[in-house]
Amino acid sequence: MSDQPIHITLVTLGVDDVQASAAFYEKLGLKRSSASQEEVAFFDMGGLALGLFGRESLALDAGVPAGGTGFNSFSLAWNQPDEASVDASLDRAVKAGGKLVKAAEKVFWGGYSGYFADLDGHLWEVAHNPFAPLRENRSMELPE
CATH class of the missing domain: 3.10.180.10 (2,3-Dihydroxybiphenyl 1,2-Dioxygenase, domain 1)
Structure with missing residues (x-):
């Protein structure tokens, strides 16, 4: 086990529409990475990357239910x-x-x-x- 501190490198948000959400973040001034694809978008946030991935696909990848509403804590x-x-x-x-x-x-x-x-x-x-x-x-x- 490493004694190195945790360093978050990527925050991925599950979204309903990857392209619409990516356009929103571009309007905020973020630049979409060339690593982005139709199903996932990435943005460099200066040492941390933001990822946008379909909500259902992200839940499937994690093996958890996709449902849920309200405050995400x-x-x-x-x-x-x-x-x-x-x-x-x-x-x-x-x-x-x-x-x-x-x-x-x-x-x-x-x-x-x-x-x-x-x-x-x-x-x-x-x-x-x-x-x-x-x-x-x-x-x-x-x-x-």
């Missing part, structure tokens, strides 16, 4: 360098076809955040965290 985060960037990013997501779930506001932990849902209801938090600044490559710097 997770959200993805898109951190921004300041509050204005949070507002602009939420606006961009809505203009791309996403649904504003919660308008940005100052939050209990001292930051500023809001939520949108993509075409399949996957939650994205857009946040400014003054306690975890962004590095030059836009990854989050956490205190040790």
Whole structure:
């Protein structure tokens, strides 16, 4: 067993329509990889890849039922360098076809955040965290 820390390399979202979802993420500014195919789309997110795969196919691959609705018990985060960037990013997501779930506001932990849902209801938090600044490559710097 390796003692290396976990390093997430790919987040795959199960979606109803791969091409429609891929178009949504392209409207957000992501560039589709040439590794994409009709059944799967990939996007480089600067050290982490985002994959879009048919919901039924992803469930079949994992050996679990495809059904399920409501809250999936997770959200993805898109951190921004300041509050204005949070507002602009939420606006961009809505203009791309996403649904504003919660308008940005100052939050209990001292930051500023809001939520949108993509075409399949996957939650994205857009946040400014003054306690975890962004590095030059836009990854989050956490205190040790």
